[in-house]
Amino acid sequence: MSEDQEENLSTNPPQSDAEQPVVDEIPGAAEAQMAAGNFVPVDDVAEQLVEAKDQLLRSIAEMENVRRRAQRDVENAHKFAVEKLLGELFPVMDSMEKAVETAESSEPSEGTKAIIEGVSLSLKLFVDTLAKAGVEQIDPIGMPFDPQLHEAMAMVPNPDAEPNSVMDVMQKGYVLNGRLARAAKVIVVKAS
Secondary structure (H helix, E strand, C coil): CCHHHHHHHHHCCCCCHHHCCCHHHCCCHHHHHHHHCCCCCHHHHHHHHHHHHHHHHHHHHHHHHHHHHHHHHHHHHHHHCCHHHHHHHHHHHHHHHHHHHHHHHCCCCHHHHHHHHHHHHHHHHHHHHHHHCCEEEECCCCCECCCCCEEEEEEEECCCCCCCEEEEEEECEEEECCEEEECEEEEEEECC
């Protein structure tokens, strides 16, 4: 470096970005930037601000919806987690009910009375335990046929019963926390 260059550096040291002249202080700089398209008109800024605010509000609403949906899914998982297990337990209940029904229709002896009573108490305990877990039994004999709760297995004419009512239940149905877990299989009275 020559002496002139060193002297120029000592009198005019290089400026950092913070020390660079502000555009407003340079004559004609603002007009040059506007001409180059670097400045955005106030109307466009306001429009962009409205769009950004709208997008932010939509994002907040979407996050709230996702949170509510996740909360509902967790609640449903807790409420209906046992549904698969119930599907396995319902046939056990059906078998116990048939055992009691068959034993009661046969000639009872001293030994059979004790077995009937034991199985009946076990069945009652089973039904009560399921009721505590939110399971309700559907036994619709004499009630109007409801296709949302009942599955019609047959239609039989019966002049003594109301048409379109349940005459017999082949298999009881169950509702878990207000949702159908198994439809009752029924025989419905046909209109004459």
